[in-house]
Amino acid sequence: MSIPIYTYDAIIVGAGLAGCAAARELQNVGKKVAVITKLHPLRSHSGAAQGGVNAAFSDEDSVELHEFDTVKGSDYLADQDAVEFLCKNAPETIRWAERMGAAFSRTPDGKIAQRPFGGQSSPRACFAKDRTGLTLLQTIYEQALRTGVKFWDEWYVADLIYKDAKASGVIAFNIRDMKVAIFNAKSVMFATGGYARCFKINSNAHANTGDGLSIVARHGLPLEDMEFVQFHPSGLSGNGVLISEAARGEGGRLINSDGDRFMTKYAPNAMELASRDVVSRAILNEIREGRGVGPRKDAVFIDLTHLGRDLIMQRLPELRDLAITFLGLDMIKEPILISATAHYSMGGIPVNIAGNVRKNNNEFIEGFYAAGECSCVSVHGANRLGANSVLEALLFGRYVGKTMVEEIDDIELRVACEDDAKTALAELDWILSNNGDEIIANLREELQQCMTANAGAFRTKETLDIAVAKVKELRTRYQDVRIKDKSKIFNTELQEAIEFGHMLDYSAFIVESAVARNESRGAHFREDFNTRDDENFLKHTMAYMDKNGEISLNYMDVILGKHELKARTY
Ligand SMILES: Cc1cc2nc3c(=O)[nH]c(=O)nc-3n(C[C@H](O)[C@H](O)[C@H](O)COP(=O)(O)OP(=O)(O)OC[C@H]3O[C@@H](n4cnc5c(N)ncnc54)[C@H](O)[C@@H]3O)c2cc1C
Numbered sequence: 001m002s003i004p005i006y007t008y009d010a011i012i013v014g015a016g017l018a019g020c021a022a023a024r025e026l027q028n029v030g031k032k033v034a035v036i037t038k039l040h041p042l043r044s045h046s047g048a049a050q051g052g053v054n055a056a057f058s059d060e061d062s063v064e065l066h067e068f069d070t071v072k073g074s075d076y077l078a079d080q081d082a083v084e085f086l087c088k089n090a091p092e093t094i095r096w097a098e099r100m101g102a103a104f105s106r107t108p109d110g111k112i113a114q115r116p117f118g119g120q121s122s123p124r125a126c127f128a129k130d131r132t133g134l135t136l137l138q139t140i141y142e143q144a145l146r147t148g149v150k151f152w153d154e155w156y157v158a159d160l161i162y163k164d165a166k167a168s169g170v171i172a173f174n175i176r177d178m179k180v181a182i183f184n185a186k187s188v189m190f191a192t193g194g195y196a197r198c199f200k201i202n203s204n205a206h207a208n209t210g211d212g213l214s215i216v217a218r219h220g221l222p223l224e225d226m227e228f229v230q231f232h233p234s235g236l237s238g239n240g241v242l243i244s245e246a247a248r249g250e251g252g253r254l255i256n257s258d259g260d261r262f263m264t265k266y267a268p269n270a271m272e273l274a275s276r277d278v279v280s281r282a283i284l285n286e287i288r289e290g291r292g293v294g295p296r297k298d299a300v301f302i303d304l305t306h307l308g309r310d311l312i313m314q315r316l317p318e319l320r321d322l323a324i325t326f327l328g329l330d331m332i333k334e335p336i337l338i339s340a341t342a343h344y345s346m347g348g349i350p351v352n353i354a355g356n357v358r359k360n361n362n363e364f365i366e367g368f369y370a371a372g373e374c375s376c377v378s379v380h381g382a383n384r385l386g387a388n389s390v391l392e393a394l395l396f397g398r399y400v401g402k403t404m405v406e407e408i409d410d411i412e413l414r415v416a417c418e419d420d421a422k423t424a425l426a427e428l429d430w431i432l433s434n435n436g437d438e439i440i441a442n443l444r445e446e447l448q449q450c451m452t453a454n455a456g457a458f459r460t461k462e463t464l465d466i467a468v469a470k471v472k473e474l475r476t477r478y479q480d481v482r483i484k485d486k487s488k489i490f491n492t493e494l495q496e497a498i499e500f501g502h503m504l505d506y507s508a509f510i511v512e513s514a515v516a517r518n519e520s521r522g523a524h525f526r527e528d529f530n531t532r533d534d535e536n537f538l539k540h541t542m543a544y545m546d547k548n549g550e551i552s553l554n555y556m557d558v559i560l561g562k563h564e565l566k567a568r569t570y
Contacts, residue, residue, distance in 0.1 A: 003418050005182040008034045008150075010404055011170055013157045013212060014191035015041035017133070017390065018372025018397030020140040020149075022189055025401025027147040031408060034183060036152045036172050038207060038495075041141045042134075045193050045205040045373075046393060049133025050244035050318060051117065052125025053097075053390040055090035058114060061122040063087045070388060071563040073119045073275045074381025075522035075532060077225070077540070080561030082353050082377045086388070086395060093395045094126055102139040104128050105315075115249045115315075117386040119275035119570065123249075125387035130246055130318045133390060140394070155181075156495060157211065158424040160188065160368075161416060162219045165359055167368035168414040171424040175495065178488040180425060184416035187367040187404050190216065190349060190357075191397060194373040196229065198507045199342035199456070200448035203235050203242035212374045214502035216349050217509065222360060222542040224376040224556070225347035226506065227514035230384055230523045231457040233279040235341025236326050237299035243319050243338055245386040247302060247331075248272040250315055254283065255301040255335065256291035262300075267570040274570035277383045277523045280340040280457050287339065294337045301335035308332075340457055346384055346523065347513075348376040350542065350556075355400030361542060361556045367411050369404055371396040378540065381558075382522025431497045436480025440497050443474055443481070447503060455511050460528045464515040471508045475549055478504060505545065512551040513541045534565055 010026050012019045015037035026033045037044070056066040066087040071078055094112065098104060104126050105113045114123040128135035145151070154175045161169040161184070169184040192212025196202040217223050233254075234243040248254075254272050256262045266282040267274035274282075283300050292298050304312060309332045312320055316331070323329050323336045348370070350358040355369040355377075372393040379392055450470040454463035478501065485493040519533035520526050539555040546552070 003180055003182055003421050005184055005416050006034065007413070008032045008183065008185045009408060010187045010189065011036065011183045011185040012189045012191060013170060014044070014193060014372070015039070015141065015151060016044035016046035016191060016193055016372060017137055017140060017393035019189070019191035020137070020144045021394055021397030022191065022371060022401030022404065023149040024140065024144040024147055025398055026404055027144065027149045029405050031405065034150045034152055035144070036155045036157050036170065036183065038154065038156045038175065040153050041151060042137060044137065045208055046390070047134040047137045048205060049390045050130040050242065051246035051249065052115060052127035052132050052387040053094065053136070053394065054117070054120070054124045054387040055094040055126060055391070056087065056122070056124055057091040057094070058122065061124055065121045066090065066124065068563055069120050070379065070385055072568055073383055073385040075383055075568055076538065076565050077378065077381030077521060077558055079378050079559035080563060081559050082379045084561065085353050086379045086392065089395055089399070090391055093391065093398070096398070097136055097139065097394060100139050100143050102128065102136050115246060116273060117245050117249050118273045118279065119270070119385045125249065127246065130244055130316050136390065136394065157215070158427065158498065160215050160219060161420045165363065166366040166414060169416050169420070171421045173428070176490060178428070178491060180421060182416045182421055184413070186408050186411040186413050187369065189369040189371065189400065189404065190374055191370065191372045192374045194345040195506055196342040196345065198447060198451050198503045198510070200452040201235060201240040202342040203232055203240050204343070209499040209502050210506040211499060211502045213348060214505035217505055217545045220544060220546070222350055222358060222544050223347060223506070223509050224350035225378060225513070225541050226509040226543060227517050227524050227541060228346035228382050228522060229342055229510060230276055230344035230346060231280040231340040232276055232343035233283055233340055234302060234338040236323065237294050237337035237339055239326060240341035241322055241326055242341065242343065243302065243322065243336070247304060247316060247319055250311065251307055252302045252304045255303055256286045257293045258291055262286050270570035275383055275385060277525070278570055281525060284340055284457055299337035299339045302338050303335040304331045305333065305335065342452070342456070344384055344389060345373055346376070346378070346380040346382065348374050351375045351377050353377060354403040355396060356403070361554070369400050371400040382524060427498065428494070431481070431483060431494055432486055434481055436482045438477050438480045438482065440481060440483065440493065440500050443477060444500050444503070446470070447474055447507060451507060455514060457525060459514060459524070459526050461515060464511055467511040468515060471504060471511060475504050505549070508545065508549065508551055509543050513543050513553065516553050517541065
């Protein structure tokens with residue numbers, strides 16, 4: 001069988017904000033770019049972003065305050081040079097998005113409106129109603145198409161071509177008919193998004209299965225700070241579907257079964273707008289101590305009724321619809337039920353500010369870049385502030401595209417051969433022909449239940465050990481998997497089996513990195529070590545997986561700067 005080889009200057013995996021922004025930069029200067037995406041671009045999770053995108057440009061605000069809030073929000077684990085870069089370039093990024101055609105909501109005097117978000121000193125989140133991500137994604141995708149970027153929609157990237165510290169393409173198959181192709185290029189960028197689908201209760205799209213991270217890790221390359229998973233305070237009770245922080249930004253109040261606005265106890269100054277880790281733990285604590293509401297007493301109320309119909313319809317129409325659809329509750333008339341939901345991945349593929357992927361603490365990989373949620377640059381450290389990640393995806397997507405333009409002429413194309421596809425083909429054949437007793441849906445359910453129960457917003461060594469053991473057990477049982485659908489036409493069962501393999505791999509990174517971090521920092525809260533320990537843990541985790549799936553841990557220095565370490569209160 002001969003496998004087609006397509007050659008481009010650059011290949012980008014992922015068509016969310018990061019991928020589309022980078023692709024546009026490259027194609028705009030005449031480089032030939034292919035974006036490969038397992039979803040139609042507009043179905044990328046970026047399109048689900050509701051609340052906003054940060055930039056300090058109002059008179060009361062400053063870039064320095066944005067930096068300070070971000071570093072404090074990160075519990076001092078963010079690299080301050082990267083944070084400076086993010087905050088300094090944020091206003092220009094918003095203006096660029098606007099020039100590209102994004103219609104932001106305005107103030108009565110015509111300026112871009114900004115709403116308050118958690119952990120921010122000033123209203124800073126620019127928004128388009130509560131459809132910010134979709135507005136931006138439509139705009140940037142359209143502009144990428146306009147410059148001539150070639151989109152390979154519904155193609156699944158199964159492997160990276162990586163040899164001798166150089167990346168030179170990917171192996172992908174067409175989801176429609178399973179035909180495999182080799183994509184060969186001077187440079188490759190991963191913009192594959194987040195990975196919260198390994199938790200039972202999560203806010204993420206079904207596609208957020210962390211493929212990019214596991215593909216990279218299987219080549220023996222590191223993943224950074226994987227223990228830091230953000231649990232968002234407001235997922236709809238029972239299913240975790242997101243009610244954006246915009247609901248609290250616009251004035252939503254959190255209430256327990258005693259009718260108390262309980263954030264007075266946990267964050268007397270910032271109240272509902274403390275950072276997400278703080279608010280999530282407060283909610284879960286209220287529930288644990290018996291002050292939950294709802295049929296299962298596993299939620300708290302968010303009350304928006306005092307905002308009135310006009311404001312809700314003008315600013316939060318999508319959120320209202322979500323609560324009506326999933327819970328039958330209309331936020332105009334009554335409080336709705338929420339609890340914490342796994343939401344965002346602070347960790348990921350380690351990169352420097354320019355977007356070059358790290359081979360280890362000191363070396364980089366030629367022709368390999370990453371941006372957006374799959375990467376760790378690290379601007380979010382141990383906890384991301386709301387409205388900083390759409391910013392990250394847009395801004396770093398665009399700037400990493402610029403880096404690729406600068407570096408591409410110095411990279412020699414390493415010509416691909418059929419042998420490069422051998423691992424991906426073997427994986428496909430194995431899943432199609434394996435005849436064990438295990439069913440993917442059952443294994444996935446067990447993984448998700450275990451991760452939510454044992455590696456969630458509260459963790460201990462004991463619970464994490466359970467999770468480590470479970471992931472190992474599931475890994476063994478995965479070898480016995482069998483899929484029923486042996487066809488090659490839209491075989492979603494096959495795709496889910498591959499995705500589940502990815503979920504298992506990166507989940508091992510999450511739990512093994514978490515069990516070794518004997519402190520509480522940002523989103524990683526260890527009940528057995530409930531304070532931050534700067535002396536021993538002010539460092540990034542760099543984890544590696546060997547051929548047998550064993551994880552080993554190393555650490556990398558945090559880049560400190562002008563914002564000095566302080567206790568974090570809100
Ligand atoms: C419900 C929700 C609301 C949010 N609201 C906000 C907000 O208001 N403000 C904010 O700042 N952040 C928000 N976030 C976070 C933010 O939206 C994301 O972090 C950001 O949009 C990620 O962009 P991305 O380009 O990195 O990835 P995504 O937009 O997730 O795109 C990933 C792309 O990778 C592709 N892909 C993945 N694996 C493969 C594969 N194996 N082969 C081929 N293609 C692949 C997918 O097809 C997709 O195109 C929200 C997140 C969620 C879940």
